[in-house]
Amino acid sequence: MWRKENIMIVFSCVAFNILLVSVSSQSDQVHQDPPEIYSQPGTTATISCRHELQDYNRILWYRQPGGGGRMTLLGLMNVDQQQLEDGVTAKMSGGAMKGQTCLFTTEELQLGGTARYFCAAYRCANYEAYFGQGTKLTVLEPNRTAIPPTVRVLKPSPNEGGQTRTLVCVATDFYPDHVSVSWTVNGNKRLSGVATDAAATRLDDFYRITSRLTVYVKEWQNRGKDFACVVDFFNGTETVNRIDSIRGVKGRLLFERKYLRIAQNAKLAYCAFIVKSCVYGAFVVFLLWKLQKSRKTEK
Known part of the structure; x- marks a missing residue:
């Protein structure tokens, strides 16, 4: 249980720094591992946090529900002393100074306990708080194991007009939803023109996610172009990828221009x-x- 003076310290610091979660969540000053975990009901999970910030001597731990929403403060490591919020039965060990590792071990997990855990290094007197990248923790359903996705790239609709064409990547039949989607063109990662679902959608016992790549007609009508959709999936031990690709079609643009000119x-x-x-x-x-x-x- 927290002492009154510690509550005042944390309140004054967190009130200022909690607004900085979104801008600091990708800070390279704080190293949080692992990025993903699968656990069984009734077990615990351990997450580590380490920072490289001089004179920062506290690490806060937060939990955010799996579907998103407000983050809940679980407790903090003050130098080397754990201080948990009321009702939290997790454990912390290690230290919160620069270069030290702070370990957070969850309480026994229950089905439906999927969430993201974040650590944050901070010091008072209006210093900025720095958050780790987060750890996505999924509590697996009974008798279920990780199943990677099936990936398929669909060519543009023949009814699509204008100067662009849209390729669609569909990843289906995977469990759980620990996936990320990216596109490459001739092996080079493509960032522009990409739109991916914010989160995977559950259909019955499995998940599905789609991503779209928009390219110019001239690029699509080039048989030398290879468009590939790469889906990274965490299988509980390592991240594996599933890939499907499609080549550009024989260019009709010059023919169309010639036809129009003749016409x-x-x-x-x-x-x-x-x-x-x-x-x-x-x-x-x-x-x-x-x-x-x-x-x-x-x-």
Whole structure:
């Protein structure tokens, strides 16, 4: 249980620093491991945190529900003394000074206890708090093991118009939802034009996620281009990837331009023919009129 003076210290620091969670969550000053964990119901999990910040001597631990939402403070390591929030039965060990490792061991996990855990190094007097990248912890359902995804890349819809085309990557039939999706073009990672679902969607007993890559028509209509969707999946021991790819189609752009040019030339020729025909017709009418007038004059 916390002492009153510690509560005041933490409140004054956290009130200022909690607003910095989003901007500090990727700080390279704080090293949190592992990034992902699978656990069985009734077991515990241990997460480590270490920072490289001079004079920072406290590490806070937070828990965020698996579906997102507000982070809950679990406790802190003050130099080498653990101080837990009321009702929290987790354990901490190690130290919170620069270069030291602080270990956080969860309480016994229950089904539905999936969450993200974050550590944060801080010191008072309005110093910025630095957060680790977080640890995603999933409590597996009974008698279930990790199953990697099946990945498929779909070519653009034939009804898609404009100057761009959209490729769709669909990853299905995986469990649990520890995946990340990226795209490569001829082996080079592509960042622009990529839109991926914010989170995987559960369908029955498995998960599904989609990602879209938008490219220009000229790039898609190039058989030398290889578009690959890479899905990284954590299997409980290591991260493995599943890949599917599709090649660009035979370019029709030059043919289409040539066809349009021929069509435009034909249209112009036809218009010229019509104009000439009209002029010729007018000339014939004029001659007939002159001929008739001449005959009337002779009479």
